Amino acid sequence: MVAQEGEQVPVSRDAGGEEADYHESAREKNFGSIKNFSKENWTVDMETIPMDENGPVRKAQSERPLPINLKFEEVSYSVSLKPQTTWWDYKSWGSKMAHNAPDKVILHNIVGGVKPGEMLAMMGPSGSGKTTLLNILGGRGQGNLSGNILYNDMPYDKGMKRRTGFVTQDDVLYAHLTVKETLVYAALLRLPREFTKQEKIQRAEDVITELGLEKCKNTIIGGPFLRGVSGGEKKRVSIGHEMLIDPSLLLLDEPTSGLDSTIALKIIQTLQDLAKGGRTVITTIHQPSSIIFHMFDKLLLLSDGHILYYGHRSEAMSYFASVGFSPSYATNPADYLLDLANGIQHHIDPAGGEQSFSSHRKANKSEDILKTLREAYVSKQLSQTRASMARSTSITAEERRASREKVKWPSTWWEQFSVLTVRGMKERRHEVFAGLRIIQVFAISLVCGLLWWQSSADNIGDQAGLLFFVSTFWGFFPIFSSIFTFPTERQMLAKERASGMYRLTAYFFARTVGDLPLELVLPTLSITMIYWMSGLKATAGAFFCTLATVLFNVLVSQGMGLLLGAAMMDVKKATTLASVIMMTFQLAGGYFVTNTPAFIGWVKYISFTYYGFKLQLASQYSKDQTYACATGRCRIVDYPTVQQVGLDRMGIAVMAMMIMLFGFRFLAYMALRNMKK
Numbered sequence: 001m002v003a004q005e006g007e008q009v010p011v012s013r014d015a016g017g018e019e020a021d022y023h024e025s026a027r028e029k030n031f032g033s034i035k036n037f038s039k040e041n042w043t044v045d046m047e048t049i050p051m052d053e054n055g056p057v058r059k060a061q062s063e064r065p066l067p068i069n070l071k072f073e074e075v076s077y078s079v080s081l082k083p084q085t086t087w088w089d090y091k092s093w094g095s096k097m098a099h100n101a102p103d104k105v106i107l108h109n110i111v112g113g114v115k116p117g118e119m120l121a122m123m124g125p126s127g128s129g130k131t132t133l134l135n136i137l138g139g140r141g142q143g144n145l146s147g148n149i150l151y152n153d154m155p156y157d158k159g160m161k162r163r164t165g166f167v168t169q170d171d172v173l174y175a176h177l178t179v180k181e182t183l184v185y186a187a188l189l190r191l192p193r194e195f196t197k198q199e200k201i202q203r204a205e206d207v208i209t210e211l212g213l214e215k216c217k218n219t220i221i222g223g224p225f226l227r228g229v230s231g232g233e234k235k236r237v238s239i240g241h242e243m244l245i246d247p248s249l250l251l252l253d254e255p256t257s258g259l260d261s262t263i264a265l266k267i268i269q270t271l272q273d274l275a276k277g278g279r280t281v282i283t284t285i286h287q288p289s290s291i292i293f294h295m296f297d298k299l300l301l302l303s304d305g306h307i308l309y310y311g312h313r314s315e316a317m318s319y320f321a322s323v324g325f326s327p328s329y330a331t332n333p334a335d336y337l338l339d340l341a342n343g344i345q346h347h348i349d350p351a352g353g354e355q356s357f358s359s360h361r362k363a364n365k366s367e368d369i370l371k372t373l374r375e376a377y378v379s380k381q382l383s384q385t386r387a388s389m390a391r392s393t394s395i396t397a398e399e400r401r402a403s404r405e406k407v408k409w410p411s412t413w414w415e416q417f418s419v420l421t422v423r424g425m426k427e428r429r430h431e432v433f434a435g436l437r438i439i440q441v442f443a444i445s446l447v448c449g450l451l452w453w454q455s456s457a458d459n460i461g462d463q464a465g466l467l468f469f470v471s472t473f474w475g476f477f478p479i480f481s482s483i484f485t486f487p488t489e490r491q492m493l494a495k496e497r498a499s500g501m502y503r504l505t506a507y508f509f510a511r512t513v514g515d516l517p518l519e520l521v522l523p524t525l526s527i528t529m530i531y532w533m534s535g536l537k538a539t540a541g542a543f544f545c546t547l548a549t550v551l552f553n554v555l556v557s558q559g560m561g562l563l564l565g566a567a568m569m570d571v572k573k574a575t576t577l578a579s580v581i582m583m584t585f586q587l588a589g590g591y592f593v594t595n596t597p598a599f600i601g602w603v604k605y606i607s608f609t610y611y612g613f614k615l616q617l618a619s620q621y622s623k624d625q626t627y628a629c630a631t632g633r634c635r636i637v638d639y640p641t642v643q644q645v646g647l648d649r650m651g652i653a654v655m656a657m658m659i660m661l662f663g664f665r666f667l668a669y670m671a672l673r674n675m676k677k
């Protein structure tokens with residue numbers, strides 16, 4: 001039935017037969033501001049409720065979540081098992097496996113739905129497909145998907161992306177930011193433009209209070225080798241990250257795994273409150289306690305990618321009893337259902353007394369149980385669910401229109417760029433100025449300065465050696481640090497881009513430009529030290545020319561590192577390739593070999609070490625300058641190394657470096673754009 005504009009679409013009964021009356025509860029809760037999400041303190045501040053002569057008025061569209069009615073019909077999903085090989089992976093050469101591996105079907109004809117105000121739990125044994133289904137519902141499936149997934153009768157789009165909160169199983173957070181910094185930056189990036197900066201910060205503070213994170217708000221998140229907040233606190237930060245935007249649809253992958261039962265209960269209570277406030281909540285859960293199990297509205301039980309039950313949680317046990325499976329002893333229903341989904345049924349052995357259990361665990365028996373349950377689902381539930389899905393539509397025409405509206409980026413490009421720059425600098429300040437790195441550069445510069453102590457231009461061989469060393473050192477060093485930039489942020493980038501937090505250009509510029517001042521400080525200090533110790537040409541012009549050339553070299557080398565990292569997204573492969581490229585550039589740079597055969601001589605023209613060296617020679621020597629040689633004084637341009645590189649056509653050298661400077665970065669950006677999620 002097609003609703004007319006402004007008309008209330010009739011509400012139908014769903015699979016479990018419960019009246020879809022979420023509108024009343026959701027709308028009630030959407031008035032006013034939620035002060036505290038914890039169950040006991042969940043209150044609505046009446047003073048903030050907008051009023052008119054007829055009583056409370058609904059808040060502006062941007063201030064309340066748009067109700068999302070999610071339906072998924074006949075969803076099947078498979079992935080290709082063909083290994084992702086590349087031509088350089090010699091082990092795959094001639095391998096039949098690479099060509100003949102069949103696709104793996106992970107989900108089979110999944111049907112179901114969740115309405116605003118409801119919380120659906122997806123349960124099932126490990127490997128049953130919960131995470132895969134959750135990812136698909138969150139618009140993140142990468143394999144072959146068939147079936148229909150509709151959000152207010154529309155496919156997943158950019159608007160839905162920004163209305164969806166997705167909490168992954170692994171907490172993807174920056175290790176060196178504090179809890180407060182993490183949430184404040186997320187608020188600045190994700191909250192709509194209608195909020196002032198102060199309001200965004202306040203929202204982050206509110207979420208910290210709501211999730212009971214005040215005690216640790218100034219503690220860093222931490223990582224594998226860095227002590228930070230506890231696992232439970234980290235999980236709450238991840239949830240807070242999504243709660244900030246007050247998502248209409250909240251998807252969570254195992255939000256309680258690894259947490260003690262009290263914290264787990266608190267988290268589920270928070271989710272329940274969010275659902276009651278009109279959001280649609282879906283969570284996967286492994287082994288909920290009895291009390292947590294009873295907090296879910298709907299349940300989807302999966303086994304090996306097949307549905308065993310979909311419907312109201314409260315009716316699950318009676319459904320299984322109706323198909324011949326009910327526990328013969330007091331147990332947590334969640335445990336019982338999970339056993340069933342594993343094909344296991346325990347019985348009390350009367351002969352052995354209360355403590356003696358027997359279970360049908362034999363392979364063929366397990367298969368029988370699962371076969372019976374799958375058949376029962378198909379014969380007793382599936383057609384009913386399909387019919388109710390087709391009938392069930394519970395959004396108003398106004399809400400449907402709102403879901404079709406184009407959604408703007410939450411913040412402007414410039415805001416995204418500045419927040420990402422500051423966040424990036426905070427996260428990496430320890431890296432750039434890490435003590436070891438400073439000591440390393442300082443030690444090498446000191447050794448260099450001492451070895452070439454007050455050298456003379458008459459000793460052109462030594463000075464050319466020094467200039468070449470500086471070019472290669474400041475070519476190698478930046479490439480190997482920038483190679484890590486994108487591969488180490490891959491997960492974060494994929495997560496944040498999947499929720500539509502910022503434009504890729506804003507991230508790319510923030511990540512590459514934001515680091516520059518810090519990245520250029522070390523080479524500046526190093527060159528200043530080497531230059532004046534080694535007695536290079538003592539004029540300000542020559543010094544600044546040499547410094548500028550080295551910094552230019554650093555930027556080009558960084559660009560190449562960014563490109564290799566972004567293109568390969570694998571640090572090991574990228575560093576291997578980088579070392580081959582850098583060695584080649586170094587060898588072709590004009591210092592080691594002067595008579596190269598024509599068929600390979602062109603390599604120097606793609607080597608930035610060659611151009612960097614050439615520019616450095618030009619900043620030290622003029623064409624008519626001489627040096628002490630066996631025959632008295634010889635022209636510097638006739639010295640073999642200088643002759644090989646030349647002191648002319650500097651414009652071409654600068655141009656070539658410029659092309660590489662921008663070209664490598666452009667290609668790195670394109671590689672990121674095409675990055676697989």
Ligand SMILES: Nc1ncnc2c1ncn2[C@@H]1O[C@H](COP(=O)(O)OP(=O)(O)OP(=O)(O)O)[C@@H](O)[C@H]1O
Pocket residue numbers: 079080104106124125126127128129130131132133286
């Ligand atoms: N890209 C993939 N390639 C191959 N197999 C995959 C892929 N993604 C998922 N699978 C397989 O699909 C099955 C379901 O995986 P999924 O992660 O969805 O299970 P799960 O129920 O969430 O498990 P857990 O509770 O352990 O997290 C598993 O057997 C998994 O190995």
